[in-house]
Amino acid sequence: MSTYPSWAEDLGHGVHAIDTGFHRPRFDAAYLVVQDGRAAFIDTGTNFAVQRLLALLEALGLPLQAVDHVIPTHVHLDHAGGVGALMQALPAATVWVHPRGARHLIDPTQLYAGALAVYGQAEMDRAYGQLVPVAAERVRTTDDDGVIMLADRPLAVAHTPGHARHHHCIWDEVTRGWFTGDTFGLSYRELDTPRGPWIVPTSTPVQFEPDVLRASVQRLLARQPDCMYLTHYGRVGGVPRLGALFLSLLEETVQRARALASRPDRRRALMSMLADLYADSLKSEESSLDKEEVTALLALDIDLNAQGIEIWLDRQG
Structure with a gap:
């Protein structure tokens, strides 16, 4: 051992x-x-x-x-x-x-x-x-x-x-x-x-x-x-508490993503939307991190999440 x-x-x-x-x-x-x-x-x-x-x-x-x-x-x-x-x-x-x-x-x-x-x-x-x-x-x-x-x-x-x-x-x-x-x-x-x-x-x-x-x-x-x-x-x-937070963010993500579905710069707009959403959510939870710090920590996830949302939006027609 x-x-x-x-x-x-x-x-x-x-x-x-x-x-x-x-x-x-x-x-x-x-x-x-x-x-x-x-x-x-x-x-x-x-x-x-x-x-x-x-x-x-x-x-x-x-x-x-x-x-x-x-x-x-x-x-x-x-x-x-x-x-x-x-x-x-x-x-x-x-x-x-x-x-x-x-x-x-x-x-x-x-x-x-x-x-x-x-x-x-x-x-x-x-x-x-x-x-x-x-x-x-x-x-x-x-x-x-x-x-x-x-x-x-x-x-x-x-x-x-x-x-x-x-x-x-x-x-x-x-x-x-x-x-x-x-x-x-x-x-x-x-x-x-x-x-x-x-x-x-x-x-x-x-x-x-x-x-x-x-x-x-x-x-x-x-x-x-x-x-x-x-x-x-x-x-x-x-x-x-976490379940309620998860479901709230899921709903907000979907609503905001649908509003961006027809944007010509959709990928960039989705990434910006997610960065704003995550930073605002953390601020509401009394996080001391600023938006730049949040975006840096979640950079990979923001990129991948935006890609996945785009594929979902395309399936909606």
Whole structure:
């Protein structure tokens, strides 16, 4: 057993958050859940995170054979890019994925091509690397309202489209928390306010569907969770307040985006609108950050969210 690493956090009740090192500290998390000596990873980060995931097992004294499940919330590469490489190191593990995502893990060619179109070759090489396929016999698809057992600990599944049609969230009854992937949005610790965490929906390309996302978030909130485990980033409490904030910002985003749909400079207008919306929302939450600081911290998200909103607007006709 080695020293517990500085880039991981023991959240109690067998749940560990792992900073995958993607982009900047505390930007992208994977989670390890341990129960009676058995383990499950929920989200993996990219290929470059795999060594950290394996190092945490070593730090906890868990053999590779102890990992029963690898559960990406969806197949976007900051959540599932490392699944194939991780599975090569885990002899006993099964991948559990939404039915719409399974083919992309078995043959990641199309997944890679889609990400390449968004990010470009230089960023793909820098941030993601080559994707490793998973053998089909090691992949199982989840059922909506199904349960994955980790020893005697049930991990319940809810299919939650809206951010992506291949998205599911995982409910942990022990901690009364959802592992939300991107369904419940983004909440970076640098943006915490005197009122607590701040949260914002993410509309990353290419399957943003606001009405469906609203229904998925309401489904998560109906369980009255004590916490949410976000990929971006970490565990957050105060869920009723955050849920109301999320839904309000989602509605405001949609209304403002529709008003910009016919602008000739639509992408730039959407990015400016999002920067204003986020800065104003944080100001209302008593944040001390000015607009320039907010825009700098959310620059990547503003760009990707604007791209996803444009695709959604085009689908509306």
